[in-house]
Structures are given as structure tokens and as C-alpha cells.
Amino acid sequence: MATEIRMPALSPAMEEGRLSRWFVAEGDAVEPGDVIAEIETDKATLEFEAVAAGRLDRILVPEGGDPVKVDTPIALLVPANDATRPAATAAESAAPAPAPVTRPRPRGARAAAIPEPGWPAGAHLSPLIVREALRDALTEEMRRDESVFVIGEEVGMAEGPYRVTQGLLDAFGAARVIDTPVTEAAFAGIGVGAAFAGQRPVVEFMNLSFALQAMDQIVNSAAFTHYMSGGEIACPIVFRGPNGAAGRVGAQHAMCFAAWFAHIPGLRVVYPYAASDAKGLLKAAIRDPNPVIFLENERLYGKSFEVPALDDHVVAFGRARIWRSGGDVTLASYGPAMAATLEAAEALADDGIEAEVIDLRTLRPLDVDTVAQSVTRTHRLVTVEEGWPQGGIGAHLAAEVTRAAFDWLDAPVASVTGADVPMPYAETLERAALPCAEDVIAAVRQVRYR
Amino acid sequence: MAARDGTDRAPEAASDDDVALYRDMLLIRRFEEKAGQLYGMGLIAGFCHLYIGQEAVVTGIEAAARPGDQRITSYRGHGHMLAAGMDPAALMAELLGRETGVSRGRGGSMHMFGREAGFWGGHGIVGAQVPIGAGVALAQKQQGRHAVTFVYFGDAAADQGQVAETYRMAEMLRLPVLFVIENNSFAAGVAGAAARSSLLDRARAYGLPVQSVDGMDVRAVREAARDAVLHARAGKGPVALEARTYRYRGHSMADPAKYRTRDEAARVRAARDPIDGLRRVLLEAGLATEDDLRRIDREVKDVVSAAADAARAAPEPAAETLHAHVVAEG
Numbered sequence: 001m002a003t004e005i006r007m008p009a010l011s012p013a014m015e016e017g018r019l020s021r022w023f024v025a026e027g028d029a030v031e032p033g034d035v036i037a038e039i040e041t042d043k044a045t046l047e048f049e050a051v052a053a054g055r056l057d058r059i060l061v062p063e064g065g066d067p068v069k070v071d072t073p074i075a076l077l078v079p080a081n082d083a084t085r086p087a088a089t090a091a092e093s094a095a096p097a098p099a100p101v102t103r104p105r106p107r108g109a110r111a112a113a114i115p116e117p118g119w120p121a122g123a124h125l126s127p128l129i130v131r132e133a134l135r136d137a138l139t140e141e142m143r144r145d146e147s148v149f150v151i152g153e154e155v156g157m158a159e160g161p162y163r164v165t166q167g168l169l170d171a172f173g174a175a176r177v178i179d180t181p182v183t184e185a186a187f188a189g190i191g192v193g194a195a196f197a198g199q200r201p202v203v204e205f206m207n208l209s210f211a212l213q214a215m216d217q218i219v220n221s222a223a224f225t226h227y228m229s230g231g232e233i234a235c236p237i238v239f240r241g242p243n244g245a246a247g248r249v250g251a252q253h254a255m256c257f258a259a260w261f262a263h264i265p266g267l268r269v270v271y272p273y274a275a276s277d278a279k280g281l282l283k284a285a286i287r288d289p290n291p292v293i294f295l296e297n298e299r300l301y302g303k304s305f306e307v308p309a310l311d312d313h314v315v316a317f318g319r320a321r322i323w324r325s326g327g328d329v330t331l332a333s334y335g336p337a338m339a340a341t342l343e344a345a346e347a348l349a350d351d352g353i354e355a356e357v358i359d360l361r362t363l364r365p366l367d368v369d370t371v372a373q374s375v376t377r378t379h380r381l382v383t384v385e386e387g388w389p390q391g392g393i394g395a396h397l398a399a400e401v402t403r404a405a406f407d408w409l410d411a412p413v414a415s416v417t418g419a420d421v422p423m424p425y426a427e428t429l430e431r432a433a434l435p436c437a438e439d440v441i442a443a444v445r446q447v448r449y450r
Numbered sequence: 451m452a453a454r455d456g457t458d459r460a461p462e463a464a465s466d467d468d469v470a471l472y473r474d475m476l477l478i479r480r481f482e483e484k485a486g487q488l489y490g491m492g493l494i495a496g497f498c499h500l501y502i503g504q505e506a507v508v509t510g511i512e513a514a515a516r517p518g519d520q521r522i523t524s525y526r527g528h529g530h531m532l533a534a535g536m537d538p539a540a541l542m543a544e545l546l547g548r549e550t551g552v553s554r555g556r557g558g559s560m561h562m563f564g565r566e567a568g569f570w571g572g573h574g575i576v577g578a579q580v581p582i583g584a585g586v587a588l589a590q591k592q593q594g595r596h597a598v599t600f601v602y603f604g605d606a607a608a609d610q611g612q613v614a615e616t617y618r619m620a621e622m623l624r625l626p627v628l629f630v631i632e633n634n635s636f637a638a639g640v641a642g643a644a645a646r647s648s649l650l651d652r653a654r655a656y657g658l659p660v661q662s663v664d665g666m667d668v669r670a671v672r673e674a675a676r677d678a679v680l681h682a683r684a685g686k687g688p689v690a691l692e693a694r695t696y697r698y699r700g701h702s703m704a705d706p707a708k709y710r711t712r713d714e715a716a717r718v719r720a721a722r723d724p725i726d727g728l729r730r731v732l733l734e735a736g737l738a739t740e741d742d743l744r745r746i747d748r749e750v751k752d753v754v755s756a757a758a759d760a761a762r763a764a765p766e767p768a769a770e771t772l773h774a775h776v777v778a779e780g
Contacts, residue, residue, distance in 0.1 A: 187619060
């Protein structure tokens with residue numbers, strides 16, 4: 001009897017993979033541990049080993065085709081002594097190439113539902129995933145300004161732990177794309193010193209959790225020096241990298257730093273959701289004369305969005321983006337929590353409840369006005385974020401909006417947040433720790449009293 | 451460049467330049483004595499770390515500098531700013547928290563900067579200036595300048611992890627840095643804890659050429675610095691130079707210095723004081739007379755008194771300007 005070999009999940013956030021090469025042919029015997037295929041993900045190219053002994057009966061996904069979803073059967077394995085049917089020839093068995101994988105459009109992202117796209121009307125739009133939008137922003141800014149350089153672990157030869165810096169080493173050379181040893185405090189501090197002296201460094205942390213090693217340089221040196229020097233020394237630097245939950249990586253690689261950094265005067269804090277904002281805000285961050293914390297998320301890197309084809313798409317700090325308009329409730333969110341927020345808005349619309357969805361995009365400076373204005377129309381506010389509740393962005397926004405629009409509010413502001421626990425590993429627990437659309441819908445019902 | 455001890459060399463003949471060294475060291479000494487007095491009067495507050503006793507280190511190193519060279523140090527930085535040519539009046543005004551201070555009263559003793567003088571702080575976190583200094587050197591290299599960056603830190607800061615990380619990065623990137631370890635024999639509150647590895651062993655382990663010099667002899671420091679600067683400026687990468695010196699005062703004004711006796715400090719002062727030492731050299735070589743030196747002393751005192759008077763008369767920052775300079779515009 002044949003067993004299916006399926007497309008493996010080779011990293012926490014992997015959704016699909018491309019079979020770049022088969023090392024075995026139909027009819028070959030395989031042993032556990034034999035490398036049978038090479039699989040290319042959006043992060044890396046990895047070898048795939050057989051887990052059981054047998055004979056490869058059929059290859060269902062030929063090499064070199066389109067990516068297929070994780071868990072899709074890619075080959076059939078039969079016991080080594082199974083002679084019930086002869087090995088098919090490759091020509092006969094070449095399974096039809098799977099239908100091209102279309103990524104689902106982000107729910108709620110229909111062009112018609114976006115009142116403020118944030119770019120000139122009539123701009124040509126084309127789909128782009130977030131990691132490529134970030135890469136394009138880096139490439140464009142490095143071309144534009146030779147003082148811009150990239151420094152961090154695996155940014156050069158390896159082209160980025162998440163491939164955000166793909167192609168940069170080839171394009172700009174090792175003097176501007178600097179691979180570092182595992183020395184977060186030193187390379188963050190070196191970035192700060194270079195920024196003082198007129199360069200524009202982009203410091204990549206492989207994970208924002210590792211920035212804790214460099215927190216002294218980010219806060220005491222980068223954030224405070226302009227003030228401490230009475231305006232004499234500016235620090236135009238970007239600290240960027242994946243932030244928050246990725247998927248089954250446990251507490252030490254999954255923390256959201258949005259509220260932490262937004263607490264610090266002297267820093268700018270950005271957390272884009274869509275690819276167009278990832279690109280436009282990163283370009284703005286590199287040009288800003290202040291230190292900018294630029295937060296990304298591993299689950300968003302592979303997500304596709306419409307991006308305007310403009311020569312220079314820059315998104316200014318301090319302006320929220322309205323994703324859909326509605327008069328019944330305001331949903332204010334940012335970063336990866338936008339996905340659950342938009343999903344909830346869609347479901348609410350099916351029930352006749354029209355939510356206005358706002359992506360805050362920058363958390364310092366924070367666009368309280370756009371949210372307060374919205375509340376004067378909807379009279380109800382729910383904040384949605386993946387970070388923790390105490391001292392969170394939602395808590396701060398609730399206080400600010402309550403102060404600014406108290407007379408318009410018909411219910412206390414509700415906040416949907418990540419659970420107040422270090423991120424657990426088990427799938428059930430992790431799912432319970434992150435806000436989902438149902439949580440948002442429940443909060444909307446709470447502020448509507450029905 | 452092999453490890454060696456600058457004190458082993460035959461003494462260099464004294465020259466007219468040495469009179470300038472005398473004046474530079476004396477300016478630091480008198481400025482710091484004045485700061486100590488004003489602190490005692492309550493005009494300077496917070497943490498104030500004096501450089502008295504260590505003057506030969508920065509003076510000797512800076513004598514090897516060229517225009518365009520850069521420098522950075524810790525919270526014990528008044529001497530470094532004076533040696534880099536910054537205005538004593540602007541420094542004193544900052545110590546008093548005045549709007550005319552070099553940081554407009556926002557920084558205080560530990561947080562002063564001077565872009566034009568190539569002085570990048572003034573850092574209150576022990577060891578933090580070390581990677582920042584390497585970054586300043588990286589910027590010089592990227593901008594195609596042939597500048598050397600002097601990164602000053604103490605023996606206690608050398609224990610910080612980011613110092614080791616910076617040795618690694620600076621060596622890897624062949625940065626034009628001179629790491630100057632000011633071994634003043636005392637960390638805050640304790641006498642130098644005996645370590646199995648010397649300060650220079652650690653730098654050497656990362657592939658840096660190292661050198662140790664008597665930090666109480668300004669001419670020896672200058673000579674050692676010239677060698678090290680040549681190496682760094684030639685693009686051969688960073689160098690570590692240990693200057694063995696002695697801090698006369700407490701770690702900060704708040705340190706009772708229980709880790710040594712008054713006698714010990716007095717003995718060092720009598721035998722090894724860097725200013726008295728150079729004074730003897732100048733007189734013996736006939737480069738200056740007692741009168742010349744008295745005149746220099748008077749001039750320096752006048753500069754320091756004028757700085758203190760101007761600072762006391764200067765306005766404090768207006769409370770309405772509290773939020774100015776948090777972010778850079780443009």
C-alpha cells in the first residue's frame with residue numbers, strides 16, 4: 001500500500017514550497033535519512049529527507065514547477081518489496097502541474113472599500129509581497145543616497161535571514177552591506193556612531209527579541225542623544241526586523257515590542273501591515289533624521305498586497321490609513337493584528353454591521369486625530385493588537401480618544417490584545433494567546449451592547 | 451607592532467612642543483579643581499567625575515592627533531573636551547546647567563558633545579561609547595577620510611561585553627580606531643580587581659596589536675600614540691593602548707574612596723604627578739624658566755575663572771523650552 005510523502009513545513013511560517021529538485025527517480029529505493037529532494041521556500045532552500053524506507057512509486061509534483069501548499073502530497077512511497085505494480089515511467093506519471101497557487105486577497109482589501117489608498121488616484125497597481133516591498137525600499141534608498149548602508153547578521157552573503165536583503169550585496173558590495181558576527185550590542189552601537197557622524201545605517205535584527213541585547217544603545221544612545229546634546233547631534237538610523245508572533249517559536253522569539261519602543265521620547269516607531277506601507281514607510285524611515293524602530297512580522301513577509309508603481313512611493317509618519325469606512329463602530333489596529341481586524345469587519349458586514357477599519361501604521365507619532373474623528377461618527381471604538389494589555393498601544397489610544405472624544409462615545413472603549421502571558425509553544429495555547437476575528441467580533445458586540 | 455612598554459624607551463629630547471603640553475595639562479587640572487569647588491558650593495549637581503591625576507593620558511594622545519581625527523569617551527570627559535580644543539566657558543556653563551552650555555543645559559557633566567571638535571560624547575553608560583566610537587570610525591572610512599578615531603575608556607569599562615564585541619567587529623572591519631584604555635587603578639568603589647588576564651591580553655585575543663605605556667608621563671604617551679596612530683591611519687586596523695595612570699579623586703564627587711588611604715594618593719602625587727614631572731623636564735632642559743611657568747599658570751587660572759564667572763552669570767534654560775530638541779526636524 002502506498003503512503004503519501006507530503007510537502008513539509010520547514011519553518012514556522014512556511015505556507016508553501018517549490019520543489020526545485022528531486023534527487024531520486026521513480027522506482028528508486030530510499031532509506032530513512034536519504035536526501036530525496038530540495039525544496040525552496042521564500043526564506044531558504046532546504047534539503048528534504050525520507051523518514052521511512054521504501055521504493056519511490058510516483059512523483060506527484062515534478063521539479064521546477066510552481067510552489068505547492070504545505071501538506072500537499074508530492075510523491076507516493078510503497079514498501080521496497082511491493083511488486084504489485086511496476087514503476088511507471090516518468091513520462092506517464094508526471095502529474096499535471098498543480099494549478100498556480102493564488103494567494104488569497106487580504107480580506108477587506110478590495111480597492112472599492114479603501115477610501116484613502118494613500119497614493120495618487122490612477123496609479124498603476126501591481127501585487128507585491130511584503131518582503132519584496134521592503135527589499136525594493138532598501139534598494140531604492142541605497143541607490144538614492146550613498147550614505148545608506150545595511151548592517152546585521154546574515155544580511156549579505158545569505159541575503160537576509162528572511163530574504164529581505166536579497167540582491168543587496170551583489171548590487172552594492174560588502175562596504176555597504178555588512179555581515180556581522182553575533183554581536184547585537186556592538187553592531188547596534190556601531191550603527192549609532194556612524195549615524196552621529198553622517199551616515200544613514202539600517203541595522204537589521206534577525207529577530208526584535210535580540211534587540212534586547214542592544215537596548216542600551218537604542219535607548220540611551222540613539223534615542224536620547226539629540227536631546228542630551230541640545231540638538232547638536234542627530235541620529236538618523238533605522239533598526240528593523242521581524243517582531244511579534246511568528247508561529248510556534250515560543251516566548252523568546254515572539255514578543256511584540258511596539259509598546260515598549262513607543263514609550264521612548266526620541267524614537268519613531270513604525271509597524272506596517274500592507275506591502276505598500278512597508279515600502280513607503282521604510283523609505284520614509286531611512287530619510288528621517290531620527291532613530292526609527294521599524295517593526296516587521298514573519299507572518300506578513302509572504303503576504304501579497306497591491307502596491308502602486310511609483311518612482312518614489314513614500315508614506316509620511318503620523319498618518320493612519322483607513323481601510324474601509326463604516327458608521328457603526330471604529331476598529332483601530334496595526335501590524336499583523338490588522339488581518340484579524342479586517343476579517344472581523346468582513347464578517348460583521350455580513351451581519352449588517354459596518355465597521356470603520358483604521359491601520360495606525362505609525363505608533364510614535366500616533367495619529368490619535370484620525371481615530372477620534374472616526375469615533376465622532378461611529379461612537380464606538382475597539383482597539384486590536386497582538387501585544388500585551390498592560391501599558392499597551394490600545395490602552396494608550398483608549399485614554400487619548402476618551403479624552404478627545406468623550407462626548408461622542410456611547411460605550412467604554414474595548415481593547416482586544418494578546419493574552420497576558422509569555423508566548424506558549426503548543427498550537428492550542430498559541431492560538432488562544434493571539435487575538436482572532438472572533439475576539440474582535442465579541443468586542444464589537446460588547447461596545448454595541450448587543 | 452609588537453607589544454612593548456613605552457617606558458622602556460630612551461627618553462626623547464625635550465622640545466618647545468612640551469611647553470604646550472604643560473599648558474594643556476594645567477588647563478585640565480585647574481578646570482577640574484574649579485569644577486570640584488563649584489560642586490562643593492552646590493552650583494554643579496548630579497554626577498561629576500573629575501580627571502585630576504590622569505591629565506597626561508588625553509594630552510599625550512591628542513598631541514598625536516591630526517586635524518579631522520575624531521574622539522569619544524565616557525562620563526569622565528571634561529579633560530578630553532579641553533584637549534580637543536572645546537571652549538572651557540561652554541563646558542563650565544553646561545556643568546552649571548545653563549542655556550549657554552555646550553548641550554544647552556540638557557546634558558550636564560556626563561553628556562556633552564562637540565561636532566566641530568570631532569568629539570562625540572560624553573556617555574553615561576559604562577562602555578557604551580566603545581561601539582559608538584567604532585561606528586564613528588566606520589563613517590570616516592565610508593566617507594573616504596583618513597581620520598583616526600580615539601576611543602577612550604577605563605579599566606572597569608573594559609569588563610563590559612560590548613567592548614569585547616567591538617574589538618571583534620573593529621578587527622573584522624579593519625576600522626581606524628585607537629582604543630585607549632585609561633587604567634586609573636580603581637573602578638567605582640573598589641581597587642582594581644585582580645584579573646587573570648590583563649586588559650591587553652583581551653584585546654590581543656581579538657587580534658589587535660597592543661601596547662602599554664606609563665600614563666603619568668605625557669611625553670611617553672605621545673610617543674606611544676604616534677606609533678599606534680600610524681598603524682591605524684595606514685589602514686592596518688585597530689590598536690589597543692593601555693595607559694597606566696592614577697585617579698586622585700573619588701570615582702565621582704559622591705565616592706568616599708574607601709579603597710585606598712589618603713597616604714597612598716599623596717605618595718603617588720608626590721612621586722608620579724604628570725604635571726610636576728613635565729615641569730622638572732622643562733626646567734632641566736632650559737625650555738622654560740620658573741617665571742615662564744608661573745605666567746602660564748596665571749593665564750590658565752584666568753581662563754578658568756572667566757569660564758566660571760561667565761557660567762554663573764548665564765541664564766538657565768527657560769521652562770517653556772522643555773520639549774525642544776526631543777526630535778530632529780527636517
